[in-house]
Amino acid sequence: MSTDWSSALLNKKALCLLFCLFLAACSSNKAGVSNATKGSYSGSTYTVKRGDTLYRISRMTGSSVGELARLNGLSPPYTIEVGQRLRVKSSASAGASRTASRSTTASRRPAALPKVDAPPPGQRCWRWPTSGKVVLGYSTADGGNKGIDIAGQRGQPIYASAAGRVVYVGNQLRGYGNLIMIKHTEDYITAYAHNDTTLVNNGQQVKAGQKIATMGSTGTxxxxxxxxxxxRATALDPQRYLPPQGRSPSC
Incomplete structure (x- = not known):
């Protein structure tokens, strides 16, 4: 992996974006939050309520995630607490932004976000991270499962699905418990959630099939x-890319 400053900065921005995506996905997988539980917004401050994420607050207040983080001294993974008061853009700034947004929308149609095509199976070699029955599969539905859930016994070993570098070890992402994220090249990241114990550290290089954790029920x-x-931050269906259970990858 390149160690020049521009590459390091891009990697940091990509990882921050991925944290935001995980936070948003985790929030959408919870039971729906009623309007009564949403935070109160005064125009210059926002009071955090249950189920809020920085991404959701940015959508409601018209501020970007980066701007909210800067105004409130937050750093990835942008942990916020119920009852916390966050600074947001002033009413004047927000009004100007809304006026500019309406003007822009009226003058031209917004460009659609680029669609990321799923890579073909067999492009990379993936190993099953553990053995057991898949009790919940991948779903493309809004708020659906963005991976697979594999049942097993507490303490059962969890293995790295491919070689890479550990980019996150922690439990700050609500709903995932003890979580490990491993980066494989510039395009791929794998995530391993609900671990009982974690056996790797941030920045550590791991080999394919290396034991990285033990199975547990944290966060679930x-x-x-x-x-x-x-x-590229888009969740894939792991079962399209993994070999049949009990077999090593053929590539």
């Missing part, structure tokens, strides 16, 4: 592994 109500493969 049953013993299982939640496993994701993400391509």
């Amino acid at each position: 109500d049953s013993v299982k592994l939640h496993f994701q493969i993400r391509y």
